[in-house]
Amino acid sequence: MESLFLLVPSVQIHIFTKVPKWFFEDSLSFAFDYHAELTDVGLIQKDPLHEDIDETIRVLDDFLPFDNALISQLSDQIKALNCRLIVCDIAPMGIAVAKACGITSVLIENFTWDWIYEGYREQNCRIMPHIGYLKHLFECADYHIQTEPICVPCPDADLTTLPISRKNRTQAKIIREQLGIPTESKAVLITMGGIEGKYDFLNQLEEYPDVYFVIPGANSLKTTRKHLILLPHHSDFYHPDLVNTCDAVIGKVGYSTLAEVWQAGVPFGYVPRPFFPESEKLVRYIEQQMNGLMIEDHEFENGQWLSMLNRLLSMPRIQRNSSDGAVQAARGLCCIYINAAEYES
Numbered sequence: 001m002e003s004l005f006l007l008v009p010s011v012q013i014h015i016f017t018k019v020p021k022w023f024f025e026d027s028l029s030f031a032f033d034y035h036a037e038l039t040d041v042g043l044i045q046k047d048p049l050h051e052d053i054d055e056t057i058r059v060l061d062d063f064l065p066f067d068n069a070l071i072s073q074l075s076d077q078i079k080a081l082n083c084r085l086i087v088c089d090i091a092p093m094g095i096a097v098a099k100a101c102g103i104t105s106v107l108i109e110n111f112t113w114d115w116i117y118e119g120y121r122e123q124n125c126r127i128m129p130h131i132g133y134l135k136h137l138f139e140c141a142d143y144h145i146q147t148e149p150i151c152v153p154c155p156d157a158d159l160t161t162l163p164i165s166r167k168n169r170t171q172a173k174i175i176r177e178q179l180g181i182p183t184e185s186k187a188v189l190i191t192m193g194g195i196e197g198k199y200d201f202l203n204q205l206e207e208y209p210d211v212y213f214v215i216p217g218a219n220s221l222k223t224t225r226k227h228l229i230l231l232p233h234h235s236d237f238y239h240p241d242l243v244n245t246c247d248a249v250i251g252k253v254g255y256s257t258l259a260e261v262w263q264a265g266v267p268f269g270y271v272p273r274p275f276f277p278e279s280e281k282l283v284r285y286i287e288q289q290m291n292g293l294m295i296e297d298h299e300f301e302n303g304q305w306l307s308m309l310n311r312l313l314s315m316p317r318i319q320r321n322s323s324d325g326a327v328q329a330a331r332g333l334c335c336i337y338i339n340a341a342e343y344e345s
Helices: 002-007 021-027 053-063 068-080 093-101 113-118 125-139 172-179 239-245 255-264 277-289 297-302 304-313 325-344
Strands: 014-017 033-036 045-047 085-089 104-109 143-147 159-161 186-191 211-216 223-225 228-231 248-252 268-271 292-294
Touching (some): 113 277, 143 325, 186 239, 255 268, 277 292
Parallel strands (some): 248 268
16 A cells, blocks of 8 residues: 555545554555454464464354445445445455445455365364355456465466565664664564464573564563563554564564565564464465574474574575565556556546
8 A cells, every 4th residue: 555655646545444543554654544344354363373263163154245235335335435446455345345336346365265264174164155155256356466475376367466565664773773772783573473472482582692582562561671672562663664673583474474574585483373274385485585494383482493593593684676566566556447447438
């Protein structure tokens, strides 16, 4: 969205989601309209690394198939707002609304939920009806943009982009000064991708006095304990800036974290999610395109990963000189909008 605004400053964006409004306020430099609407279930998490498939199915049973009255209501709202394009970031509801109100829809994804849910059909067959329903809905999108790392390449996709991430905004030197990290010291970011984690290894980190550890979501208030910098989940520090500031990142394998680490080029100590189908695809991309080391979930939880720390910190940062995926997607959306406008006229 930020890249689209930089290309077309007159763009008016309406965001329909249950993602907290502050996330977009922190991420975007322009005014937008926020509508609190559940548009996607995804997977309900037990903790950052383990999903609750039974609870996910319970929520899906209430969510799908979409209520016709709700789709009609949202369709009327979209028309009243004079929207000309509906862009769906994996969330399927926008495609249904676009069909109802005759507006062009764009699906942006590196996976679709029907493919993810296929990985759990043997664990709980009650997910099967949702797989078929969503597969059909995703196939109804007018345009299809895929973003690397792609789980299931689509030969008919209208555009394929590099990883999409938010760009860093503040120089690393300034962020280090604000965090109290000396320029010559090594710094490591530990992140669970927006889900608050349980960090039982904090005392072990104090055995590495030459390294500063920055941990979002580890405390309700910003707290400094020797070389440990514990931050709340929603802090004054922009997450891509933290990634770019540190010399390595330790974290869960998830798309947004991977994309931000890829953009910054820093080494990644990555923790795969044991049962999540996307995880294998992301790991393969890291192995091919990034510098990093795999950390098993139990090694992360009990602090055994610290034995790999020096090796990880010795890896070089990769300089990215290519265009980033956000700009590629924004340019693609501009072309789609022009095509849609010409078709309507």
